[in-house]
Structure formats: structure tokens, C-alpha cells
Amino acid sequence: MTRRPHLSEQDLKHLELLQSVISRLSNNSFLVKGWCITLNSVLIAMAHGRPDWRTVPVAVTVAIGFWLLDGYYLRQERLFRGLYEKVVTGGEAAPPLFTMDTRRHGGEAPWRAVLLSRPMLFCYGVLAIADTLLILFLS
Numbered sequence: 001m002t003r004r005p006h007l008s009e010q011d012l013k014h015l016e017l018l019q020s021v022i023s024r025l026s027n028n029s030f031l032v033k034g035w036c037i038t039l040n041s042v043l044i045a046m047a048h049g050r051p052d053w054r055t056v057p058v059a060v061t062v063a064i065g066f067w068l069l070d071g072y073y074l075r076q077e078r079l080f081r082g083l084y085e086k087v088v089t090g091g092e093a094a095p096p097l098f099t100m101d102t103r104r105h106g107g108e109a110p111w112r113a114v115l116l117s118r119p120m121l122f123c124y125g126v127l128a129i130a131d132t133l134l135i136l137f138l139s
Contacts (some may be wrong), residue, residue: 014098018084025077036066046105053138060131067124071115
């Protein structure tokens, strides 16, 4: 990665703007994980209190839904990080000043790679497997 010798004040403001978006997306991802674990725990606790196999598929669906939502936030975060890097490196590939267009300037962040990344698999994959095992044991 080649760096620009000097970043202008406008470039620094652009980087601050991008960093604030990246921080919000990261925070949203953290909150989604917390909500997923909380709701999943409540659903499993309800199923454990009076075993009913119908509660656990709902928990699996909740885990998958939150997995997709968190994947959206993580993908957006990666696109904005790519845009951030392009602003920092500058040169011919530098995006227009104050652009937030990640479609053209954000780089690549394939959905599959995001959804199957280690943090996502560790959080949501473990929940989905645990819920599936509970379905088998409760039925």
C-alpha cells in the first residue's frame, strides 16, 4: 500500500466521516449479536421449561435471521473499510472527495465470504447447531 505524502484537510474530514460510519456499523453488529443470543436464550429456556419441539425451530429461524442481518452490517463495514483504504492511498484510483459510494469505490466483500467468516460461524453457527441438537433431543 502506497501512501500519499500528504493528506489534505478535506481528505482527513472524509476519513473521519468514513470512520464514523465504520464505527456505527461495527456497533450495530455487536448489538445484533447481543439481541440474537438474548432472544435465542429466552426461546430455548421456554422450550426447556416445558419441552415442545415447536419452540426450537423458531430459535433456529431467529439465529439464521440475525446471522443474515449481522452479515449485512459486516459486509457494509468491509466495503467502507475498502473505501477508507482507497482514500488513504490516493493516486489514480482515489475516489471523489466525500464520496460514500461503496458500490463503485468500496472494493470487494462477497456475501459468502462474510457469512462464512470465523466470527460469524462461531457466533451464529454454534447457535444454529445447538438449536438443531435441541430439536433432536426434544422430539
